[in-house]
Amino acid sequence: MNAFQYLGRNWPGVSAKIAQHLGMVGVAVAASLVVGLALGIVVSRPRLQKVGRAIIGITGAAQAVPSVAVIALMFVYTGIGPRTAVIALSIYGVVPILFNVSSALLLVPADIREAARGMGMTPLQVLVRVELPLASQSIMAGLRTAVTIDVSTATVASVVGAGGLGDIIFIGLSVVRPDMIMAGTLLVASIAILSDVLLAFIQRSVVSRGLSIPS
């Protein structure tokens, strides 16, 4: 059997695994985004700029921690099941988002921010109308990194009993079925590519065209 035959014959079971996989990633990414944005906004406030710069250093380094390690570590605390996976993925996904949000917000030129204030924007309006749009390109890039990482790392989550497409690959590994391993791999890769394409599309409508013109 090759990978496609395997997929054709086991479609109901496979589609359930896809749904599990997407579910884990979806919840984790949403959580990462909320936490990453919120933290990134807080640490980029002028009064907390020192904290912000420290965070950028820490998150920059933290991206080098292998994702498997985070899952293994979470396993120690929350045991078997999808909960462990989702928490681990959320934590892991926060890192690139927080890094990008805080560095982009800290890079918003002070005179632009002051112009906004000088025209009578409240601090919230400055954030929503000026700072976040200016940082949007970088925020989207962080989100895309998080999604890509989470889609692939969720595969490993199979070992802590979280289900998902990792199950197909790891079962294939234990019973030596190259078709299963290949099928699982193809699916994970396709999801990663498709979600990135979708996000690239969203990015185009979120980020102002005025920012992509070379200055």
Add this chain to the structure above:
Amino acid sequence: MIELDSVTKRYGDKTSVDRLSLTIPDNAITILLGPSGCGKTTTLKMINRLIEPTDGDIRIDGHSVYGMDPIDLRRSIGYVIQEVGLFPHFTVEGNIGVVPSLLDWDRGRIRRRAGELLELVNLDPSVYLRRYPRELSGGERQRVGVARALAADPRVLLMDEPFGAIDPINRRSLQDFFLRLQTDLKRTVVFVTHDIGEAVKLGDHIAIMRDGRLVQMDVTRALLEHPADAFVEELLGATRSTEQLLLYRAAHYVDTAFTVMTTEEMHRSGVEAEAPLIILKDGDDISGYVEKGLLVTCEDPQEAVCRFETVSGNATLLEAVTTLLESGRKRAVVQGPDGTILGTLSVPMVAEIMAKVAR
């Protein structure tokens, strides 16, 4: 009227603005002039409360700005910052619409206003409304910066070296344009520059600062003629050459000793022999003048419409002199934008002004 009352700003033990008291009159351009670091920007930002002073009070029309909500205050004041500060993620329309949208204008009204303002600053709305700042030249950005400051029709405009980062030719044309604009709009403008030429050309009043203190404030002409001390004198030194004729506005130097009457009134009254200077105005047109009994009119009295050449009050002394020399007349009549007669200018008068200024 904006009154700064003994305003002080200290950063640690550095005093950026030191007990500055200044009254900025309505509907005129007041220049804050002084060397780099003397506290001009700090002073400007204290007016819209971007910077809170350490001490002193600032009042607009008698009301302390510290009794106002800073957000409302800033929305009511036009602000053009050093280096323009357009928002790169907004189109030109979005940039001009910032304050109106903060004031909850509806979209149609914002668009109409943006179009109107672009026309005012000489940019074709059909071309520019949808452009982004990075698709504009430096001069165009500065114009949009001015348009944005005017969007919600503020009475007060704060301008911090708005034409700073731009080549001399474009700067001159922006200055000319801004003067024409101000002739119609009559806003209360506080304009920061460290370019003495710009100060003399645009300023109705000039306040000279040094090390955070006010050195001298006066109407432009008086300041040029009576510098308070050696510092001012040296600062103004740069303008004292004939070439700077093109910085001085005709309106500031006119001879105001004149009477206006129609040709018929003059003939009827028979005062022409005694009156030192009579300007003849028939309807909207200036027909000529009578000086010490000598009648000067347009070349051909038979001509249906007799138009005596006049000089606009915004014209530079150089333009006035050129007009005088070309027409061969002794005097030029200087008119305001609405046709009111401001006075007259003659070549000897200009020579005298230059002699005074070039001491």
